[in-house]
Structures are given as structure tokens and as C-alpha cells.
Amino acid sequence: MKKSVRIIALILALATVFALVGCGKQTGGEGETQDTTLAEGQTFAPIPADKIKIGVVHITSKDDTSGYTYAHQKGIEEMAAALGLKSEQIVIRDNVDDNDVEATKAALQDLVDAGCDVIFATSYNYMDAVEEYAEKYPDIIFSHCSGYKSNGKNFNNYFGRIYEARYLSGIAAGLKAKELGVPIVGFVGAKGSDNSEVTGGINAFALGVQSVYPECEVLVKITGEWYDPAAEGIAAKALIDAGAVVLSQHCDSDTVQTTAAQAGRFGVGYNSDMTPSAPNNHLTAPIWNWGVYYTQTVEAIIKGEWKCENYYEGYNVNLVGLSPLNEKAIAHGTKEAVEEAQKKIASGELFVFSGPLYDNQGNQILKEGEKLTDEQITGEINYYIKGVRVL
Amino acid sequence: MSNGSKVSTGREPLIRIVKREYNNKLIPGLIRAGALILSIIAGGLFIWAMGFNPFEAYKSIIRGALVGSARDPMSSIRSTIDIFVPLCVTALGLSCAFKMKFWNIGGEGQIIMGGVFATFFALNYPQIPRPLMLLIMLIAGAVGGALMALIPALFKVKFGTNETLFTLMLNYIAIYIVKYLIAGPWQRTPGFASIGKLDKNTYLYEINRQNIGWIAVIIVVLFVYFYLYKTKSGYEVSVVGESQATARYAGMNIRKIIIKTMLISGAICGIVGMIKVSSNHTLTEGIGGGVGFAAITVAWLSQLNPFIIPIVSAIISILQKGSTVMQMNMGISSYAADVLQGIILFCFLGSEFFVRYSLVFNLRIKEAK
Numbered sequence: 001m002k003k004s005v006r007i008i009a010l011i012l013a014l015a016t017v018f019a020l021v022g023c024g025k026q027t028g029g030e031g032e033t034q035d036t037t038l039a040e041g042q043t044f045a046p047i048p049a050d051k052i053k054i055g056v057v058h059i060t061s062k063d064d065t066s067g068y069t070y071a072h073q074k075g076i077e078e079m080a081a082a083l084g085l086k087s088e089q090i091v092i093r094d095n096v097d098d099n100d101v102e103a104t105k106a107a108l109q110d111l112v113d114a115g116c117d118v119i120f121a122t123s124y125n126y127m128d129a130v131e132e133y134a135e136k137y138p139d140i141i142f143s144h145c146s147g148y149k150s151n152g153k154n155f156n157n158y159f160g161r162i163y164e165a166r167y168l169s170g171i172a173a174g175l176k177a178k179e180l181g182v183p184i185v186g187f188v189g190a191k192g193s194d195n196s197e198v199t200g201g202i203n204a205f206a207l208g209v210q211s212v213y214p215e216c217e218v219l220v221k222i223t224g225e226w227y228d229p230a231a232e233g234i235a236a237k238a239l240i241d242a243g244a245v246v247l248s249q250h251c252d253s254d255t256v257q258t259t260a261a262q263a264g265r266f267g268v269g270y271n272s273d274m275t276p277s278a279p280n281n282h283l284t285a286p287i288w289n290w291g292v293y294y295t296q297t298v299e300a301i302i303k304g305e306w307k308c309e310n311y312y313e314g315y316n317v318n319l320v321g322l323s324p325l326n327e328k329a330i331a332h333g334t335k336e337a338v339e340e341a342q343k344k345i346a347s348g349e350l351f352v353f354s355g356p357l358y359d360n361q362g363n364q365i366l367k368e369g370e371k372l373t374d375e376q377i378t379g380e381i382n383y384y385i386k387g388v389r390v391l
Numbered sequence: 392m393s394n395g396s397k398v399s400t401g402r403e404p405l406i407r408i409v410k411r412e413y414n415n416k417l418i419p420g421l422i423r424a425g426a427l428i429l430s431i432i433a434g435g436l437f438i439w440a441m442g443f444n445p446f447e448a449y450k451s452i453i454r455g456a457l458v459g460s461a462r463d464p465m466s467s468i469r470s471t472i473d474i475f476v477p478l479c480v481t482a483l484g485l486s487c488a489f490k491m492k493f494w495n496i497g498g499e500g501q502i503i504m505g506g507v508f509a510t511f512f513a514l515n516y517p518q519i520p521r522p523l524m525l526l527i528m529l530i531a532g533a534v535g536g537a538l539m540a541l542i543p544a545l546f547k548v549k550f551g552t553n554e555t556l557f558t559l560m561l562n563y564i565a566i567y568i569v570k571y572l573i574a575g576p577w578q579r580t581p582g583f584a585s586i587g588k589l590d591k592n593t594y595l596y597e598i599n600r601q602n603i604g605w606i607a608v609i610i611v612v613l614f615v616y617f618y619l620y621k622t623k624s625g626y627e628v629s630v631v632g633e634s635q636a637t638a639r640y641a642g643m644n645i646r647k648i649i650i651k652t653m654l655i656s657g658a659i660c661g662i663v664g665m666i667k668v669s670s671n672h673t674l675t676e677g678i679g680g681g682v683g684f685a686a687i688t689v690a691w692l693s694q695l696n697p698f699i700i701p702i703v704s705a706i707i708s709i710l711q712k713g714s715t716v717m718q719m720n721m722g723i724s725s726y727a728a729d730v731l732q733g734i735i736l737f738c739f740l741g742s743e744f745f746v747r748y749s750l751v752f753n754l755r756i757k758e759a760k
Binding site: 061063087091092093094095097099100101102103105106107109110111112113114115124125128132137194195382 | 455459460461462463466467469470473474581583584585587588667671672673675676677678680712715716719720722724725726
């Protein structure tokens with residue numbers, strides 16, 4: 001009697017074990033990696049290309065026709081096309097306000113629930129929520145754009161040397177101002193000098209301008225928001241009133257370009273080719289080719305070769321670039337000048353932030369032969385260089 | 392303009408709105424059921440018009456809100472509860488003021504100030520042990536919300552200001568206070584408007600990975616029920632709401648009642664702010680998230696009944712969470728998910744009009760005569 005009870009208990013126990021194993025296999029079959037105990041530096045198991053699911057969190061609409069989100073979405077679509085992924089393998093949560101932590105977490109949760117193997121979060125303020133989710137779901141890869149955090153296991157950061165493209169756009173702007181004979185160009189920035197990304201971008205642009213038109217001044221107006229079309233328009237008008245003939249920008253909408261065009265001035269956009277917004281006045285725009293990163297990353301994940309490393313590239317891999325120069329607007333000789341500088345940057349001959357470099361207070365930042373390090377470029381440019389003036 | 396005979400018919404409008412009186416208690420229920428069916432059909436037509444299968448969409452909404460993934464089966468319900476708790480508690484808080492016909496449109500601002508007060512202690516005294524810390528944050532949140540509600544209440548009793556505008560405008564002041572704090576004194580990383588992550592002992596406790604904010608729903612439902620329906624103060628609130636003259640005649644201190652009720656209403660909203668900070672682990676300008684406004688709809692759809700409010704909140708939370716998942720899975724624009732929610736809410740709110748009133752066409756009046 002007792003023996004039979006024991007046997008039944010044993011069978012039940014075995015059945016439970018098999019049931020559990022079965023469950024594990026079932027979910028594994030859906031393309032989800034079950035390994036939850038990854039050590040530092042360890043790679044993830046390969047995922048078949050027809051099984052991998054990619055999640056993306058965007059700050060504005062995936063259907064945007066220009067700007068920041070558009071550039072990322074285009075990159076995602078390029079990646080899907082390059083790797084032959086089906087549309088249902090790409091899951092997108094867009095219009096997720098990056099100031100709303102709750103909405104960000106809800107979006108990440110939705111993507112986790114949808115069975116994503118890798119989640120790209122494209123806006124800076126998603127960072128802390130992404131970090132938390134990476135800890136919560138160690139078997140999913142989280143990749144965050146433009147921040148500075150990573151965990152060495154399943155959470156990395158990606159960004160690029162957009163300042164290289166800004167330098168080139170500065171050449172186009174400087175030549176145009178020179179052609180017009182007015183030594184004033186403007187720049188609408190999203191954030192003030194405490195933000196190294198924007199400030200460094202303004203400096204790189206100014207260096208580009210000065211390389212062709214040394215006496216040209218760069219006037220700066222800060223909006224305080226990444227995306228605020230109304231404020232961007234007001235800032236652009238203020239710069240126009242101050243006499244700027246070419247307006248550049250580091251903010252998300254195309255308002256600066258349309259405002260410049262209406263006033264008969266010229267413009268340098270950002271993120272995507274903004275020529276359609278100002279067909280006769282837009283010179284060129286520093287743009288992101290995010291497809292380079294997305295394709296490389298997803299391919300590595302499919303092959304099981306993904307490593308948790310931060311990504312910071314530029315012209316060397318064509319992650320950044322200039323949108324086609326607008327023949328209707330550019331000054332004579334722009335094409336040649338830009339191409340020459342571009343070759344030097346890609347080859348490493350020209351490094352944008354090289355000494356001697358002075359800030360606009362007269363302090364020497366770099367001596368002859370010195371260069372800024374990547375850490376300094378991403379986090380410590382809190383000064384404007386000589387020739388830049390904030391309105 | 393016209394001759395005499397036409398003037399007599401012209402006096403009577405084509406359609407008249409007449410208050411309903413019910414002999415049959417079933418009719419309001421039938422009207423609401425009709426609204427439900429109509430909203431599903433109208434929403435379905437909208438999805439179909441965009442070229443998607445409405446049946447798939449509705450299935451996706453229900454699954455999205457309640458059924459998680461193979462990886463984590465309870466995750467969707469947890470997200471739905473995270474939407475449900477703030478919505479429900481805020482609606483309960485607002486219902487106290489609405490019962491008094493005091494139009495507290497400032498739930499959003501009261502949530503925010505509750506969050507700000509709670510964050511103050513979480514940021515500055517991280518060494519306090521977790522249970523005590525949570526208690527202090529709870530009290531601070533309630534105080535913050537109550538103070539924010541006290542301002543319009545005082546102006547109302549002193550100067551008779553319009554509380555609808557006053558509470559509405561205070562929301563914006565609250566939002567800008569948060570913006571100032573996170574970009575100014577409380578900023579963590581220079582250049583980025585964020586206070587960073589709070590210390591771990593400010594986090595709400597979790598049971599089965601679900602934070603315990605839902606306990607607030609149970610407590611507040613019971614509190615509001617007993618307060619409004621079982622105490623003298625609650626009775627006074629409804630008398631003031633029905634007729635201030637009657638209240639005055641009965642010797643009630645109207646000013647005191649208004650201030651006390653608004654303090655309670657604001658404190659409950661403030662608690663929501665604390666829950667949000669403590670479950671989000673940070674304070675952001677998105678802390679209100681429109682809950683203060685959505686809760687107004689919930690309170691009215693529930694006819695201010697504290698036991699109906701959780702049910703309506705649950706339905707709206709399921710709709711909100713489910714429609715985002717549906718939108719994501721089907722690749723529909725996220726604006727479309729908002730439109731769908733709007734259509735459904737519109738039908739429900741519209742039905743309340745027909746529950747209370749009926750349209751009488753001129754023709755029928757004549758026949759009745």
C-alpha cells in the first residue's frame with residue numbers, strides 16, 4: 001500500500017519535471033532565449049533570422065516624414081530589408097513621451113510581452129527605464145541611443161560622431177555666408193552649454209564655418225526642448241533679426257528651415273534631408289544613417305556574435321553623413337570643399353576638435369597638437385569656442 | 392417676416408429636450424447596453440475603414456490587456472493594474488468634490504504636488520528605513536495634494552472665485568513647478584532635465600512583482616463610501632451640493648464644509664502622486680499623465696458611486712492598455728488607438744445624456760396635444 005503511494009508520488013514528480021521541461025522547450029521554440037544567467041562578456045545564443053523579433057521605442061510618430069524619429073525609422077526599415085525580415089518581426093511603439101517614465105516603461109513592457117529579442121530605445125530620456133528593464137529581463141538585448149549607460153551584459157549604448165557631419169555642414173554654411181558677404185550665421189540649439197552633445201555640435205559647426213570664412217561669427221539661440229516647433233520658430237526669427245544669413249539647427253523639427261526660407265535666408269537642417277521643407281533655401285543637413293548600426297547589430301544577434309559594447313562611430317563607417325547638397329542653394333565651390341574635407345575626415349587626417357582651440361572667453365582649451373578624447377567630446381564640452389556668441 | 396399662422400408653429404422648436412421620468416427601471420440599463428454595442432460597432436467600422444480586421448483588433452485589445460507573453464504571463468495584467476490604480480483613486484478623490492458640486496478640475500495638479508512633496512523626502516532623506524520612508528512619503532503626498540486643493544477652496548469661500556478655472560490653471564502651475572525642479576535644484580546630470588533614479592528604499596513593496604498601490608484602491612473606496620454615505624460630514628457635503636441655501640438654512644457652516652471636502656479630495660489625489668513616484672522610482676514632468684482629466688470622465692460615468700468607480704476605471708484601463716498593444720501588433724498608427732478610445736468613450740458619455748433626457752420631436756408634441 002505504502003509502496004504504491006510512493007510509486008505514484010514518484011511518477012507525479014517525474015511528470016511535473018517533464019511538464020516543466022516541455023514548457024521550456026515550447027517557449028524556446030518561439031525564438032526566445034531561455035538563458036537567464038549570462039555572465040559578463042558572454043554572448044547570446046544565435047536566433048534564426050525568420051524567428052527574431054525586434055522592438056523599437058520612438059519619441060514621435062513612425063510615420064514622420066523628416067527629423068529624428070524618421071531617421072531612426074528609416075534605419076530600422078533598411079535593416080529589415082537588408083536582412084530579409086518580415087514586417088511582423090518588427091514591433092514598434094511610437095509617440096512615447098521620453099519625459100513620462102510610466103509611459104516609457106509601459107512601452108518597454110509591451111515590447112517584452114510581444115516577444116522581442118532585442119529592443120532599441122531611440123531617445124535619451126528612456127535611459128533609466130531601459131536600464132531597469134535590462135536588469136529585469138536579462139535574456140533580452142536592450143540598446144539605447146545617445147545616452148551613456150550600459151551594463152556589460154545585455155544593455156549597450158549607441159551613438160556617433162555627428163560632429164564630423166556638422167563640421168562639413170559648417171563649410172557649406174560658411175561658403176554661403178561668404179558668397180552673400182555677411183559674416184553672420186545662426187544656430188538654433190535644443191540645449192544650453194551644460195549639454196555636451198549640442199554644444200560640441202555647435203562648436204564643430206563653427207569650426208567648419210571658420211575653416212572657410214575665418215571672420216564669420218556664429219550666433220546661438222537655445223530653445224530648451226528637443227522638440228518644440230513654436231520655440232524653434234521664435235529662435236530662428238531672433239537670429240534672422242540679428243542678421244544671420246544661414247541658419248543651422250540642433251532640434252527635431254524643420255521649423256528653422258521653413259522660417260529661414262520665408263525670410264529669404266538659407267539653412268542647414270539636421271537628422272534628415274530637409275530640402276523638401278525649403279526647396280530653394282536648404283543647403284544640406286548632417287544626417288544619420290542608422291541603418292548601418294541596426295543592420296550590423298541585428299545581424300550579429302542572429303549569428304550569436306553580439307557583444308555588449310558601446311558603439312561610437314562616424315564617417316569611417318558612414319554612420320553619419322550629409323544629405324545631398326542642394327544645387328539650387330549652395331555657394332559656388334561648396335561641393336569640392338566639402339568633398340575634400342570629407343575625405344580627410346574619413347581617412348583620419350582631419351580631426352575636428354584639434355588644437356589650438358580657444359573658448360569664447362579667451363581660455364585656451366587645446367594646445368597645438370592636442371585633441372579632445374571621446375569622453376571629453378561626449379560629456380565635457382561645456383564651452384563655446386571663439387567666434388560663437390549666445391544671444 | 393412671416394404671417395401669423397406660421398409664427399405659432401415657429402415658436403415650438405423642431406426638437407425639444409425633455410427630462411426623462413422612468414416607470415421602468417430597466418430602460419437606463421438598456422440604453423447603456425445599446426451604447427456599448429453601438430460603440431463596438433462604430434469602433435469596428437473605424438478599424439475596418441483603415442483596412443484592418445475589427446474582430447482581430449478587439450481580440451487583440453482584450454488579449455493585450457489581460458494575457459501576457461509566454462515569457463511572463465502576468466505582465467499584461469500588471470501593466471493594466473498600473474493604469475487602473477491611479478485612475479481609480481483619482482476618480483474617487485474627485486468624486487468627493489463633485490458630490491458637493493465643486494468642480495475640481497485640478498486633479499492633475501494635485502497629483503503632481505503630491506508627487507513633488509513625496510519626492511522631497513525621498514531625495515533628501517534616503518537614509519530613512521523603507522517602511523518609515525514610505526509612510527512619510529504617503530503623508531507628504533497627501534499633504535501636497537491637499538495644499539494644492541486648499542488654494543482654490545480658500546479663494547472660493549473668501550472671494551467666490553470660479554473654481555473650475557482656478558483648479559484648471561493650477562494644473563499648469565504644478566507642471567511648471569516640476570519642470571523647474573527637475574531642470575534646476577533637483578537635477579541629477581547637468582544638461583538633462585531628470586532627477587535620476589531614487590534610492591531603493593523609496594520603492595513601493597511588491598507582491599508577485601506587482602506594486603502594492605492597489606491596496607490604496609480598497610482603502611479609498613471604503614473611506615469614500617463611509618465618508619460620503621455614513622457620516623454627518625458626508626451628508627453635509629451632499630446637502631451643500633444640492634442647495635447651498637438649504638445648507639445655510641439648516642445652520643451648516645458651508646465654508647468649513649467646502650474647505651474640508653477639498654482637503655480630502657486633494658489629499659486622495661496627492662496620494663496618487665506618491666504612488667506614482669514610488670512605483671516609477673523617479674519624478675518626471677509626465678507624472679500626472681492626464682490621469683487627473685481622465686478621472687473626471689470616470690467619476691461622472693460612475694455617477695460618483697464609489698463602488699462603480701473601480702468598475703469603470705477597470706474598463707477604461709483595459710481599453711487603454713489593450714488598444715496600445717493592438718495598435719502595436721497590427722501596425723496601426725498610435726493616433727488610431729486614441730481615436731478608437733475616443734469613439735468608445737464618446738458613445739458612453741453620449742448615452743448618459745439619453746439616460747437623463749429624451750428628444751421630443753415637434754410632431755409628437757402636436758399629436759400629444
